[in-house]
Amino acid sequence: MNDQALLSARDYTVQIDGLIERGRYAQAGSLIGEALAHYPQDSGLLFAAARIDYDSGDADGARHTLHQILAHDPDHYLARSLMVNLLQDSGDLPAAELLLIDLLRAYPEAAFQYARYALLMYRTLHIDKAKALAREAYRLDPNNELALTTCLIGDIIDGRRGAEQAGLARLLQGHPESENTARMLITHLVGRGRYRAAKRIAVELLKLYPNSREVLELVVQLDALSHWSMLPLWPLNRWGWIASGGLYLITLLGLNLVRSQAPLFSSLATYTLIGYCLYSWIYPPLLTRWLKRRAGL
């Protein structure tokens, strides 16, 4: 007789959670199949199955399993929490919001859920409400990673540099190893035009998550921004459309000045500026495309 048949549903869940933590989804999936044959209605096992489906990109499978759990246990916290993810991913943001509000009414001290609600509000451009939710999450649990992150996002959006640095310092202090912290640090460095430093962190992140396409794309983007051939475009990358407006003014004044003071160089100056403009429009996408191809994207 198989030894594992004697395991309780709880023991199965612990084993499966361990496999999920290590990213061994195939093994976890086969163990779940075996466990559910013995305990078909166990919420913990069904939730683990939904989580595997969700993590492996099978949204329909995950949704079906979550509905199964919620049919006999409508208050299942983890199932409702994961359902919020599914609703957000499918673009049903109003339903996700209602479910989050239900969760917060049932668990008013859940800082994590307040922070998730703040993220949803940022995403839908309800900035003031998002900031208030982030503050509430931080008040409930000042060490919660997502609460710290949402407060930091609010500071970045507000453009308050001092508060942004302080928020980032708190996040680095409390959660130095977290992927989330690394991403926020990269955002901070990119915002300051420090592309090489941001790339170094992204490369470290890629070492931690070698299978993540998203992180690889981030490395490629930062590689393009910090490439030596992009150095002449640094002002445009750093200050964006403000720099483009400035370039227009300089072009206008500079060309007229050259025309009146040194007409011999007028054509040279015109062609140089046209060349620079073409370079700034055409070269960056070509470089990014080449780097993506080189990275296998």
Add this chain to the structure above:
Amino acid sequence: MREHLLTPSLSASAAPVRLYSIQSSFLVAFFGGPAASLLYCGLNSWRLRRLADIPVHLAGAALLVALAYLLMYQPARFDGLYQLLGNDVFRALRTMLALAICGTFYALHQKQHRSRAFFSDKPPSPWIAAIVCMVAGYSIMVGLVAALKGMAS
């Protein structure tokens, strides 16, 4: 306080707001001029339901009319600029006013633009709106010049 936070802000009937990007606003301002820029930025104000932007739109429209009037009937006011830029004055002032309008509306909607960029949300396709605004902006400028000429005669 919490009750206020736990009131739903999204509705199934209204899609989440998606703003036209600053890139497209810049290009519409640069190539379409101030009237096109006002119209295009007005689309974002409308999407955000920002009534507070109305005075800014009116101020932009007043500046546009004033600039056209001054250029047509009091060009002597721009003598310094004519010396500096030659025949480019009209084009330069038109583009600078358009970029100033674009910059002002970017400043007004900056938080929303930053939030959108933070979550890598794709902006709506700008092509149709941009072309319509540029054509309408050009028509407004032609109409404005004709109206100002009509006032003089």
